[in-house]
Amino acid sequence: MGDVLFEPVLDLPVSREQAFAWHAREGAFERLTPPFEPVRVEARSGRGIEVGATVRLRTGTPPFALTWLAEHTVFEPPALFVDEQRKGPFALWRHSHRFEAQGAAASRLVDSIEYRLPGAPLGGFFAGAFVRRKLKRLFEWRHRTTLLDLVAHARAAELLAERDKTNMRILISGASGLVGSALSAFLTTGGHEVFSLRRGVSATGRGPTWDPDAGTIDAAALEGFDAVVHLAGESIAGERWSERKKHAIRASRVAGTRLLADALARTERRPEVFVGASASGIYGDRGEEVLHEDSPKGEGFLAEVASDWEDAARPVREVGTRLVHLRFGMVLDPRGGALKEMLLPAKFGVGGPLGSGQQWWQWIALDDVLDLVLTALTRTDFHGAYNAVAPEPIRQKDFARILGKVLARPGFIPAPAFVLKLILGAMAEPLLLASARVEPRRLLAAGHRFRWPELEPALRALLGR
Numbered sequence: 001m002g003d004v005l006f007e008p009v010l011d012l013p014v015s016r017e018q019a020f021a022w023h024a025r026e027g028a029f030e031r032l033t034p035p036f037e038p039v040r041v042e043a044r045s046g047r048g049i050e051v052g053a054t055v056r057l058r059t060g061t062p063p064f065a066l067t068w069l070a071e072h073t074v075f076e077p078p079a080l081f082v083d084e085q086r087k088g089p090f091a092l093w094r095h096s097h098r099f100e101a102q103g104a105a106a107s108r109l110v111d112s113i114e115y116r117l118p119g120a121p122l123g124g125f126f127a128g129a130f131v132r133r134k135l136k137r138l139f140e141w142r143h144r145t146t147l148l149d150l151v152a153h154a155r156a157a158e159l160l161a162e163r164d165k166t167n168m169r170i171l172i173s174g175a176s177g178l179v180g181s182a183l184s185a186f187l188t189t190g191g192h193e194v195f196s197l198r199r200g201v202s203a204t205g206r207g208p209t210w211d212p213d214a215g216t217i218d219a220a221a222l223e224g225f226d227a228v229v230h231l232a233g234e235s236i237a238g239e240r241w242s243e244r245k246k247h248a249i250r251a252s253r254v255a256g257t258r259l260l261a262d263a264l265a266r267t268e269r270r271p272e273v274f275v276g277a278s279a280s281g282i283y284g285d286r287g288e289e290v291l292h293e294d295s296p297k298g299e300g301f302l303a304e305v306a307s308d309w310e311d312a313a314r315p316v317r318e319v320g321t322r323l324v325h326l327r328f329g330m331v332l333d334p335r336g337g338a339l340k341e342m343l344l345p346a347k348f349g350v351g352g353p354l355g356s357g358q359q360w361w362q363w364i365a366l367d368d369v370l371d372l373v374l375t376a377l378t379r380t381d382f383h384g385a386y387n388a389v390a391p392e393p394i395r396q397k398d399f400a401r402i403l404g405k406v407l408a409r410p411g412f413i414p415a416p417a418f419v420l421k422l423i424l425g426a427m428a429e430p431l432l433l434a435s436a437r438v439e440p441r442r443l444l445a446a447g448h449r450f451r452w453p454e455l456e457p458a459l460r461a462l463l464g465r
Contacts, residue, residue, distance in 0.1 A: 005113070007112045008136075008143060009110050009111075010109040011108050012108070012109060013106055013154070014151075015101070015105055015106070016100065016101045019109060020081075024081075025189045027187075030185035031149060031189055035335050036141075037138070044056075046072070049072050052071070054071045054072070056068070066088065066089050068088035068089070079098065080096065082096045083095050090118065093113070093115045095113045096112040097112075111139060137464050141461065141464070149189065156378040159378040159379060159380075169226045171196075172195070172197065172228075173210075174277075177231060179366065182369075183370055195225070212259055215259055227272060228260070228271045228275070230257060230277060234252035236249055249305060254312050258313075264315075270319060270320070272322060273324065274316045274317075274322070276309075279327055281434075282307055282310070283303065283436045284299050284300045285433075285435060285436065286435065286436050290439060293327075324383060324385075325386070327385055329363050329389035329438065330363045330364070331363075332364065332459070343407075349413060354396055354400075354414070357414070358397065359434060361393070361394055368450050368452055375448060379446075384442075387439065387442070387443070390452065391450060392453055402459065406465050407465070
C-alpha cells in the first residue's frame with residue numbers, strides 16, 4: 001500500500017466565509033477533537049492556522065503515547081488551509097481543508113487527507129483497515145460537531161443582530177473545569193470574546209481575578225462585560241463528605257456566587273445576562289414523582305445548597321440583569337465527571353445496578369450543555385430556572401445496562417446500597433441512590449432541540465463506539 005486518499009465531504013448551511021472563519025478561530029482544534037481520543041496540546045507557535053504555525057500534540061495513553069508535530073503550510077482564506085505532519089506516526093500526512101461556495105448562504109467542506117503508513121507495503125497491509133476505521137470514526141464526529149456548532153452560532157448571530165450586536169464579551173468563572181473549558185472553546189469559535197474569572201492575584205490569562213475563599217474580587221475589572229457565566233464550585237465527588245468538605249461545597253457555591261453577584265450589581269456597565277450553574281439535586285429524593293421547574297424544592301444537603309446557590313445570585317436580578325439558572329443533571333463526557341469514573345468498572349463488567357437500580361437519574365451530554373448556555377445568553381425571553389437535563393429520564397439500572405451494551409461488557413453485577421454507604425458515607429444517598437424524575441419542561445416548551453436526546457446514541461458518540 002502506497003499513498004492513500006481519504007476525502008469526507010460535509011455540506012453546510014452557512015457561507016464558506018463563515019465556515020472558514022470558524023476553523024480559523026481559537027478553540028476550533030478543541031471543538032474538533034473527539035472526547036474518545038486522548039489528545040493533549042503540548043505547545044503551539046505562530047498565529048492560529050496561518051503559514052508556519054505549528055502545534056505539538058501528545059496522543060494515546062502511556063505507555064503507547066505518541067508525539068505529533070503538525071505545521072500549517074497553506075493559508076488561503078476563505079478557500080483553503082493545509083496542515084502537514086512533521087513528526088508523528090505516519091510516513092506521510094497532508095490534510096487539506098477546502099471550502100467551496102454553494103451559493104450565498106451555503107458551502108461545502110472537503111477534508112482531503114493524503115497519508116502513507118510506515119513500513120509500506122507491510123505496514124499498510126497490517127494496519128490499513130484499522131487506520132481507515134479510525135479516520136471514519138474521527139471525521140463522523142468532526143463533521144457532526146462542525147455542522148451543529150455552525151448552526152448554533154448562526155442562530156445566535158441572528159438573535160444578536162436584532163439588538164445590533166455581532167458578538168459578546170463574556171466572562172466565565174470555573175473556566176478550567178470540564179464544562180468551562182469546553183464552553184470557552186465553543187464560544188470563541190463563535191466569534192465571542194471570552195475571559196476567565198481567575199483565582200488569585202498571581203493567576204495568568206485574560207480576565208479579572210478573585211479569591212472567593214478570602215471574599216475578595218477585582219470589582220473594577222468586572223466593568224463592561226455583556227454576559228457572565230458562573231460555573232465555579234467545589235466538586236461534590238472525589239472524597240467522602242466530611243464536615244470540611246461539605247463546608248467547601250456550600251461556601252464555593254453560595255458565598256462565591258454572592259461575592260460575584262454583589263460586585264456585578266455595583267458596576268456601572270452591568271452585564272445584560274447572568275447565567276448561573278445550578279443542579280437538578282435541588283429537588284431532592286422524590287421517588288416516582290415527575291418533577292419540573294415549578295415543582296417544590298426538596299430536602300437534604302444538596303437540595304438546600306442548590307436552593308441557596310440560586311438565591312445568592314439575586315442581587316444581579318434586582319439591578320435589572322436578566323438571570324438564568326441552569327439546573328444541570330449529570331453531565332456526560334468521558335474526559336471528566338461521572339462518566340469518566342464509571343468507565344473503568346463498566347469495562348470490567350462491574351458497572352451494574354446501584355442499590356435497587358430503580359432510582360431515576362438525570363443526565364445531559366456536554367455539547368447540549370454548551371448549546372443551552374449559548375441559548376440562555378442570546379435569547380432574551382430566557383429567564384429564571386431551567387432543568388438542563390435530557391428529555392429521556394432513565395432508571396439507574398437501565399443506564400448501567402446501556403453503558404455495558406455500548407462497551408460490549410456485561411452490566412449486571414450489583415453494588416448493594418449498604419456497601420455504597422460504607423464506602424462513600426453520606427454522599428452515597430444523594431449522589432447515587434436518590435431518585436429524581438426530572439423533565440426539561442420549560443426548554444421543550446421554548447422549542448429547544450437537543451443534540452443527544454437519547455442515552456444510547458449519546459454514549460456511542462461520546463465513546464466512539
